[in-house]
Amino acid sequence: MRGPIIIVAILALASPAGAQPAKLSGRDRDKDGRVSRAEFRAELVSGSMKFDKNGDGRVIKAELPGVTRLPGAKGVVDRIYKITAADGDGALSATEFAVRAEVRFKEIDADRDGFLSQAEIKSAPRQR
Numbered sequence: 001m002r003g004p005i006i007i008v009a010i011l012a013l014a015s016p017a018g019a020q021p022a023k024l025s026g027r028d029r030d031k032d033g034r035v036s037r038a039e040f041r042a043e044l045v046s047g048s049m050k051f052d053k054n055g056d057g058r059v060i061k062a063e064l065p066g067v068t069r070l071p072g073a074k075g076v077v078d079r080i081y082k083i084t085a086a087d088g089d090g091a092l093s094a095t096e097f098a099v100r101a102e103v104r105f106k107e108i109d110a111d112r113d114g115f116l117s118q119a120e121i122k123s124a125p126r127q128r
Contacts, residue, residue, distance in 0.1 A: 034115040041101040048097045058091035 027035045027043045035043075053063045061068065061077060068074045084092055084100045108116055108124045 034117050035121070036115055037102070037105050040105050040116060041098050044101040044104075045094050045097045048092070049094055058089075058093050060091045 027039055029039050029042075030036075048059060049057075051059045051063050051067075061081065064077060068077055081090065081092065084096050086096055086099065105116070108120050110120050110123075111117075
């Protein structure tokens with residue numbers, strides 16, 4: 001169920017199973033104990049684009065029926081589309097996900113070193 005978490009909490013770094021601390025596992029691709037900007041962006045974009053059911057390179061709300069039925073998720077999804085769909089077309093492209101990933105990375109990277117530590121991810125501010 002990792003995919004729905006990615007789209008609902010865009011860039012909030014959901015917790016998949018793994019050997020590393022839960023929030024880093026799967027995102028720390030080079031296994032150096034931190035998440036780089038590129039790792040963060042790649043995880044968000046690839047995870048989010050899995051919802052592109054028709055293969056047109058965009059994710060529309062109609063492709064998220066399982067996600068929007070989760071308690072409280074519809075409002076979150078609506079807010080994500082409002083802040084992320086830059087061109088106002090009601091769809092999210094890989095480019096728009098990547099732009100939002102950059103914004104979110106900067107919000108989480110408290111020490112501004114270009115990497116996310118376990119502590120930074122754990123204390124990440126809520127989505128705006």
